[in-house]
Amino acid sequence: EADIYQTPRYLVIGTGKKITLECSQTMGHDKMYWYQQDPGMELHLIHYSYGVNSTEKGDLSSESTVSRIRTEHFPLTLESARPSHTSQYLCASSEQDLGGFYEQYFGPGTRLTVT
Amino acid sequence: KNQVEQSPQSLIILEGKNCTLQCNYTVSPFSNLRWYKQDTGRGPVSLTIMTFSENTKSNGRYTATLDADTKQSSLHITASQLSDSASYICVVSDRGSTLGRLYFGRGTQLTVWP
Numbered sequence: 130e131a132d133i134y135q136t137p138r139y140l141v142i143g144t145g146k147k148i149t150l151e152c153s154q155t156m157g158h159d160k161m162y163w164y165q166q167d168p169g170m171e172l173h174l175i176h177y178s179y180g181v182n183s184t185e186k187g188d189l190s191s192e193s194t195v196s197r198i199r200t201e202h203f204p205l206t207l208e209s210a211r212p213s214h215t216s217q218y219l220c221a222s223s224e225q226d227l228g229g230f231y232e233q234y235f236g237p238g239t240r241l242t243v244t
Numbered sequence: 245k246n247q248v249e250q251s252p253q254s255l256i257i258l259e260g261k262n263c264t265l266q267c268n269y270t271v272s273p274f275s276n277l278r279w280y281k282q283d284t285g286r287g288p289v290s291l292t293i294m295t296f297s298e299n300t301k302s303n304g305r306y307t308a309t310l311d312a313d314t315k316q317s318s319l320h321i322t323a324s325q326l327s328d329s330a331s332y333i334c335v336v337s338d339r340g341s342t343l344g345r346l347y348f349g350r351g352t353q354l355t356v357w358p
């Protein structure tokens with residue numbers, strides 16, 4: 130069982146609200162990731178981090194922002210939520226890779242609905 | 245274009261039966277291929293990881309095969325159980341960057357009926 134946690138698990142919020150999705154891991158992993166997944170669709174990488182004070186945008190353009198002040202914590206923030214942000218958000222972490230061969234551990238996800 | 249295609253999109257089988265899920269990929273250069281199981285409302289959990297030199301790997305009732313020449317993989321589930329109902333996702337990693345980029349398929353939704 131991977132030690133990676135996400136809160137809240139479910140969130141229903143009105144348009145224009147600011148939200149922060151929390152992600153924490155207790156494995157000491159340097160790399161962390163945020164994915165967005167719509168029903169029946171593949172996961173899309175929206176943000177990743179190599180370590181503290183490192184953040185990069187992923188392949189899918191996202192209006193969200195992330196921060197990495199502590200190794201174990203990688204929160205995602207939406208300044209002004211819109212219905213188009215409705216989706217499942219998955220956080221993951223991994224050890225430093227050896228040329229791409231590394232295990233990625235996923236959190237349980239946050240199901241966000243913006244009304 | 246690097247892509248991962250899975251078939252079938254969905255599958256219904258009776259408890260105790262076997263099934264095979266397919267994955268075709270065009271990712272290059274190839275590093276490794278993984279199969280994940282994702283229960284509804286949960287994050288994916290790794291079942292197997294295979295490099296190009298491995299052509300089969302088992303994890304309990306799950307057996308994955310890889311043909312790096314034809315760029316195909318399959319996941320065989322033996323003696324299915326109700327708890328096998330989930331989405332099974334094929335993921336391919338390249339060697340083209342320090343990130344070790346992962347390419348995800350859309351998954352096969354498996355339903356096991358009693």
